[in-house]
Amino acid sequence: MSAVLTNIKSTALPVMESFYTIQGEGFYQGHAAYFIRLGGCDVGCVWCDVKESWDASKHPSVEIADIVTTAAANPGHIAVITGGEPLMHQLDELTTALQNAGLRTHIETSGSSPLSGKWDWITLSPKKFKAPLQEACDAANELKVVIYNKTDFAWAEKYAALVKPDCKLYLQPEWSKSAAMTPLIIDYVKANPQWTLCLQIHKYINVP
Numbered sequence: 154m155s156a157v158l159t160n161i162k163s164t165a166l167p168v169m170e171s172f173y174t175i176q177g178e179g180f181y182q183g184h185a186a187y188f189i190r191l192g193g194c195d196v197g198c199v200w201c202d203v204k205e206s207w208d209a210s211k212h213p214s215v216e217i218a219d220i221v222t223t224a225a226a227n228p229g230h231i232a233v234i235t236g237g238e239p240l241m242h243q244l245d246e247l248t249t250a251l252q253n254a255g256l257r258t259h260i261e262t263s264g265s266s267p268l269s270g271k272w273d274w275i276t277l278s279p280k281k282f283k284a285p286l287q288e289a290c291d292a293a294n295e296l297k298v299v300i301y302n303k304t305d306f307a308w309a310e311k312y313a314a315l316v317k318p319d320c321k322l323y324l325q326p327e328w329s330k331s332a333a334m335t336p337l338i339i340d341y342v343k344a345n346p347q348w349t350l351c352l353q354i355h356k357y358i359n360v361p
């Protein structure tokens with residue numbers, strides 16, 4: 154996948170899956186939300202929990218009008234755009250259409266591709282494998298750092314210094330390392346209470 158995808162204004166986007174569930178992570182954890190998972194990612198996190206999303210060509214192209222109609226058919230008021238890396242796509246048309254249909258627009262992003270779209274909530278989850286752009290740090294409403302080993306705490310602080318003062322700060326254990334990392338996160342949050350522990354609750358309660 155390359156930057157070729159980034160600037161194409163299109164009326165359709167590759168959709169790997171979409172589902173109505175509860176937001177399992179971050180400030181909106183527990184809220185009903187309709188997730189739209191776009192195909193394509195050029196970041197390549199070794200521990201990514203959705204590697205099937207990486208190749209955009211493996212996912213069907215869906216018209217934005219159809220994406221929005223399906224999203225708006227649910228009673229929830231939040232649409233979460235995730236991926237893959239959703240900012241590999243130009244998202245102005247999708248987000249405008251979702252907002253015109255009465256939905257809040259939230260994004261889950263690594264911030265490593267240029268920002269597009271109109272957002273009510275931006276979750277920035279920076280990655281070592283492809284660093285976020287400063288424009289993503291400037292715009293983030295919450296910073297969610299995945300903790301894979303103990304050196305990741307210092308790395309998280311580097312990004313906490315780059316986001317806005319009111320940006321919410323979350324530390325999320327990498328799923329396969331959760332047993333080892335969660336106790337370290339608990340100790341870290343107790344010593345540094347500006348941070349909050351974030352568990353992926355959907356994986357504990359077995360919802361998508």
Ligand SMILES: C[S@@+](CC[C@H](N)C(=O)[O-])C[C@H]1O[C@@H](n2cnc3c(N)ncnc32)[C@H](O)[C@@H]1O
Nearest residue numbers: 200201202236237238261262263278326327328
């Ligand atoms: C699959 S990513 C898709 C959105 C975007 N590419 C990103 O990384 O933010 C959605 C969220 O899941 C997190 N994530 C992915 N794999 C994970 C894992 N194995 N354990 C914990 N969090 C994970 C990411 O950091 C991100 O916050």
Ligand SMILES: Nc1nc2[nH]cc(C(=O)O)c2c(=O)[nH]1
Nearest residue numbers: 175176177178235261355361
């Ligand atoms: N329930 C639920 N909450 C989530 N929050 C972020 C997710 C993502 O994969 O982007 C996700 C997801 O896949 N499922």
Ligand code: SF4
Nearest residue numbers: 194196197198201237
């Ligand atoms: S940036 Fe997101 S989708 Fe891409 S590999 Fe990393 S966690 Fe997976």
Ligand SMILES: [Mg+2]
Nearest residue numbers: 202203235361
């Ligand atoms: Mg997920």
